[in-house]
Amino acid sequence: MKQTSFTPFTIILLTLLILSLLVSLGLVLYRYRSTTVLLEYARQQISAQALTIRTLEQDLLQAKENINALMGALTEEQHRMFVFDEQIKAITGVVGTLDKLSKTDPELLKKYSKVYFLNENYAPATLAALDAAYLYPEDTPEYIHSQALPFLRDLLQSAHGNGVELRIISAYRSFDEQISIKSGYKFIYGAGTANQFSADQGYSEHQLGTTIDFTTPETGTLSSGFKKTPAYTWLLDHAHEYGFVLSYPEKNTYYTFEPWHWRFVGVALAIELHAKNIHFYDMDQRDIDAYLISIFDPNKN
Numbered sequence: 001m002k003q004t005s006f007t008p009f010t011i012i013l014l015t016l017l018i019l020s021l022l023v024s025l026g027l028v029l030y031r032y033r034s035t036t037v038l039l040e041y042a043r044q045q046i047s048a049q050a051l052t053i054r055t056l057e058q059d060l061l062q063a064k065e066n067i068n069a070l071m072g073a074l075t076e077e078q079h080r081m082f083v084f085d086e087q088i089k090a091i092t093g094v095v096g097t098l099d100k101l102s103k104t105d106p107e108l109l110k111k112y113s114k115v116y117f118l119n120e121n122y123a124p125a126t127l128a129a130l131d132a133a134y135l136y137p138e139d140t141p142e143y144i145h146s147q148a149l150p151f152l153r154d155l156l157q158s159a160h161g162n163g164v165e166l167r168i169i170s171a172y173r174s175f176d177e178q179i180s181i182k183s184g185y186k187f188i189y190g191a192g193t194a195n196q197f198s199a200d201q202g203y204s205e206h207q208l209g210t211t212i213d214f215t216t217p218e219t220g221t222l223s224s225g226f227k228k229t230p231a232y233t234w235l236l237d238h239a240h241e242y243g244f245v246l247s248y249p250e251k252n253t254y255y256t257f258e259p260w261h262w263r264f265v266g267v268a269l270a271i272e273l274h275a276k277n278i279h280f281y282d283m284d285q286r287d288i289d290a291y292l293i294s295i296f297d298p299n300k301n
């Protein structure tokens with residue numbers, strides 16, 4: 001029987017071979033182990049980073065939501081401020097209108113009649129002297145409601161510019177002056193003060209201080225002849241532009257025709273009356289009253 005025999009050299013060689021294989025295997029295992037550990041470490045790091053990113057994303061989202069909420073609150077607050085501001089403006093407007101109205105004499109646009117006329121104690125708030133150059137006669141001072149004066153001045157200057165000379169015979173008349181005028185004219189009075197003054201419907205309008213009796217240098221008096229003058233025609237065409245209207249026009253049904261007697265009612269109302277070709281005394285008092293607030297407003301045209 002033949003037996004395989006190993007020489008000592010072979011045994012040593014084999015042993016070395018086996019040892020070297022074992023060492024190599026050990027090294028491979030060691031490397032593998034190390035790599036696994038490193039990979040695990042890296043995986044943990046990545047996982048930690050991912051967590052941090054998620055947290056940051058959530059924080060960012062929360063911050064965005066907070067900003068949106070703040071913007072919403074800001075918009076809401078701005079809207080509230082706007083509404084509040086509008087309310088303040090509206091209230092200020094109403095207060096301004098009421099204040100203006102409370103300072104405007106309601107008598108200035110009242111219709112006077114045989115039963116409704118001004119009280120003897122009534123006087124305009126302020127009076128201003130008329131320019132002597134426009135008076136007839138020049139040495140008799142006349143007064144007008146100071147707020148109506150600029151309108152009358154414009155009217156007189158405009159007429160003059162159109163070659164029309166207007167003069168003023170009478171403007172403001174106090175209650176007492178009216179009594180003396182009446183006495184001078186020897187009017188026949190009825191019983192009692194009210195009846196005495198009902199004889200002149202135009203009287204109250206002169207007591208307002210906003211009414212003018214016009215004449216021309218040629219005419220010189222209050223007469224129906226004034227209606228034939230170019231001055232009267234000019235007034236019919238232009239007086240409304242300055243807020244003046246003819247109180248008692250020809251063929252009116254409430255008082256005798258007075259071509260010389262013109263009353264200031266404000267530009268807006270005068271233009272409205274002229275445009276509709278109706279007269280002040282034909283208009284409803286409630287409709288007239290709507291113009292009181294703007295009576296002294298300048299002509300916007």
Ligand SMILES: [Zn+2]
Nearest residue numbers: 202212213261
């Ligand atoms: Zn008059």
